[in-house]
Amino acid sequence: DQQVKQNSPSLSVQEGRISILNCDYTNSMFDYFLWYKKYPAEGPTFLISISSIKDKNEDGRFTVFLNKSAKHLSLHIVPSQPGDSAVYFCAASSLNAGNNRKLIWGLGTSLAVNP
Amino acid sequence: NAGVTQTPKFRILKIGQSMTLQCAQDMNHNYMYWYRQDPGMGLKLIYYSVGAGITDKGEVPNGYNVSRSTTEDFPLRLELAAPSQTSVYFCASRRDSSYNSPLHFGNGTRLTVT
Numbered sequence: 376d377q378q379v380k381q382n383s384p385s386l387s388v389q390e391g392r393i394s395i396l397n398c399d400y401t402n403s404m405f406d407y408f409l410w411y412k413k414y415p416a417e418g419p420t421f422l423i424s425i426s427s428i429k430d431k432n433e434d435g436r437f438t439v440f441l442n443k444s445a446k447h448l449s450l451h452i453v454p455s456q457p458g459d460s461a462v463y464f465c466a467a468s469s470l471n472a473g474n475n476r477k478l479i480w481g482l483g484t485s486l487a488v489n490p
Numbered sequence: 491n492a493g494v495t496q497t498p499k500f501r502i503l504k505i506g507q508s509m510t511l512q513c514a515q516d517m518n519h520n521y522m523y524w525y526r527q528d529p530g531m532g533l534k535l536i537y538y539s540v541g542a543g544i545t546d547k548g549e550v551p552n553g554y555n556v557s558r559s560t561t562e563d564f565p566l567r568l569e570l571a572a573p574s575q576t577s578v579y580f581c582a583s584r585r586d587s588s589y590n591s592p593l594h595f596g597n598g599t600r601l602t603v604t
Contacts (some may be wrong), residue, residue: 379532407589418494418580418595419533426589464532468589475540476587480532 378402379467381481388488394452396484398465401446405467405479410439410450413462413483422463423450455488462486492516496581496596503571503603511566511599513581521584522564523593524548524556526577533580539564540587571603 380399388394398408406427411419425432425439425448432439438451452459465481497512515522520541525533535548539558553575555567564583568575578600582593 384530409592411593416597418582418597419593420595421592424590424592476589478535478593480534482530482532 377482378405379465379479379481381463381465381484383484384482385485385487388455388486390457390488390490391454394450394455394459394486394488396450396452396463396465396486398448398450398481399446400448400467400479402467402469402479403446404469406470407468407476408439408441408448409466409468409478410437411464411466412459413464419464452486455486457488457490460486460488494581494583494594494596496579496599498599499597500600501602503568503601505571505573505603507571508567508569509571509601511568511579511581511601513564513566513596514562515564515581515583515594516562517583517585517594518561519583519585519594520561521587521591522558523582523584524554524564524566525580525582526550527580527598528577536566536579568601573603575601576603577601 409424410422412422413419441448462483464483471477494515523538524536534550537556539545578598582595585591
């Protein structure tokens with residue numbers, strides 16, 4: 376039962392163009408969403424996040440859009456650069472019964488930005 | 491500032507052997523986590539700790555044990571290793587449990603059990 380789904384295992388984009396990575400979720404209790412980036416042989420690093428009370432958050436070249444009614448979020452990278460080539464994980468957060476934050480991860484999308 | 495440090499980077503175990511994966515953080519974070527990532531899969535939470543002396547099970551705790559005697563260290567113990575425990579293990583920490591406190595990950599330990 377995959378509560379956080381990244382339906383595209385991979386994406387290839389030309390340098391300078393826009394990369395759009397998508398994420399769908401099923402649990403309406405999720406109230407915070409995060410994107411992490413992972414290079415080979417390294418741990419994931421936090422990229423950008425969005426609260427469920429917002430529909431957009433922007434940080435430099437990275438923008439995350441949230442559509443709560445569709446239970447969908449997307450990460451836009453503009454312009455894409457070769458150094459953006461990595462695996463991108465979507466994660467969703469909610470409070471569990473013990474008042475601790477529970478984080479559910481998607482399977483990741485491998486982005487290749489071609490020079 | 492090293493962040494989260496995991497050792498070893500790689501390890502091969504025979505079935506039935508035991509080992510401890512080490513994790514240390516120097517950010518004075520109270521919350522620490524152990525995840526495993528199997529090929530083509532997302533991260534699964536094994537155990538977590540909200541402070542020294544306090545640990546709790548995650549989604550996939552069977553076959554593992556943890557301890558948290560200090561704020562800095564959060565070792566993961568595998569007893570009687572099995573092939574199903576072949577995976578990449580990530581340790582992570584965060585300042586607190588607030589929603590805007592992101593996880594900081596180590597670079598992982600790649601474990602193979604044969």
